[in-house]
Amino acid sequence: xxxxxxxxxxxxxxxxxxxxxxxxxxxxxxxxxxxxxxxxxxxxxxxxxxxxxxxxxxxxxxxxxxxxxxxxxxxxxxxxxxxxxxxxxxxxxxxxxxxxxxxxxxxxxxxxxxxxxxxxxxxxxxxxxxxxxxxxxxxxxxxxxxxxxxxxxxxxxxxxxxxxxxxxxxxxxxxxxxxxxxxxxxxxxxxxxxxxxxxxxxxxxxxxxxxxxxxxxxxxxxxxxxxxxxxxxxxxxxxxxxxxx
Numbered sequence: 001x002x003x004x005x006x007x008x009x010x011x012x013x014x015x016x017x018x019x020x021x022x023x024x025x026x027x028x029x030x031x032x033x034x035x036x037x038x039x040x041x042x043x044x045x046x047x048x049x050x051x052x053x054x055x056x057x058x059x060x061x062x063x064x065x066x067x068x069x070x071x072x073x074x075x076x077x078x079x080x081x082x083x084x085x086x087x088x089x090x091x092x093x094x095x096x097x098x099x100x101x102x103x104x105x106x107x108x109x110x111x112x113x114x115x116x117x118x119x120x121x122x123x124x125x126x127x128x129x130x131x132x133x134x135x136x137x138x139x140x141x142x143x144x145x146x147x148x149x150x151x152x153x154x155x156x157x158x159x160x161x162x163x164x165x166x167x168x169x170x171x172x173x174x175x176x177x178x179x180x181x182x183x184x185x186x187x188x189x190x191x192x193x194x195x196x197x198x199x200x201x202x203x204x205x206x207x208x209x210x211x212x213x214x215x216x217x218x219x220x221x222x223x224x225x226x227x228x229x230x231x232x233x234x235x236x237x238x239x240x241x242x243x244x245x
Contacts, residue, residue, distance in 0.1 A: 009062045014099045034110040038071040050076040055083040085127035094132040097237035098122050114146045137215035137223040141203040149230050151175030153200050165193045169222045174229040
């Protein structure tokens with residue numbers, strides 16, 4: 001069956017780049033279709049009907065026409081607008097890091113409703129937080145879990161044995177290792193019992209979490225290493241988050 005020429009979607013604006021003199025390509029993470037690239041024609045002109053609605057971090061309902069190379073945004077209505085709060089440098093850097101991770105991990109036209117809900121909630125929380133950088137480690141661990149790549153936090157990622165009082169972050173293996181698997185000649189970051197408890201609390205599902213959990217600095221660094229392993233690089237926006245932290 002031929003796909004409809006026009007479709008509707010609910011999406012979050014991840015980023016955008018200019019095209020020509022008046023247009024802009026907008027990268028959206030949609031609930032129904034996953035990541036979508038579409039062009040907003042004439043958006044950089046003052047009379048554009050959708051210009052102020054497609055700002056970074058906004059959640060919008062969209063009417064999109066399918067095109068030969070790029071889809072075209074025909075209409076957009078704001079559901080939740082975060083731009084005014086996200087212009088704060090602390091909040092912007094965290095929101096940018098969260099959107100960059102979702103952008104990098106997502107495949108075009110692959111719906112990930114759990115990730116969509118996670119990102120929408122994260123942006124809303126960042127927009128009203130006075131300590132936004134504290135939210136990122138929790139978001140990162142929940143994102144890895146939603147994508148099915150979260151490391152086990154009670155067993156060695158190499159041998160499967162139960163972790164003891166301490167564990168080491170093995171970036172090459174993408175998880176935690178025990179003392180017997182530790183490569184003695186390498187300086188691997190160590191997590192003691194308190195840090196392990198903190199990491200497990202960050203990764204716990206919402207219904208098991210009793211209160212807001214903040215990552216201690218050592219755990220925040222470990223989470224960033226785990227994300228970089230799965231992403232293949234360190235998120236560019238994370239440097240700004242570290243400075244703010």
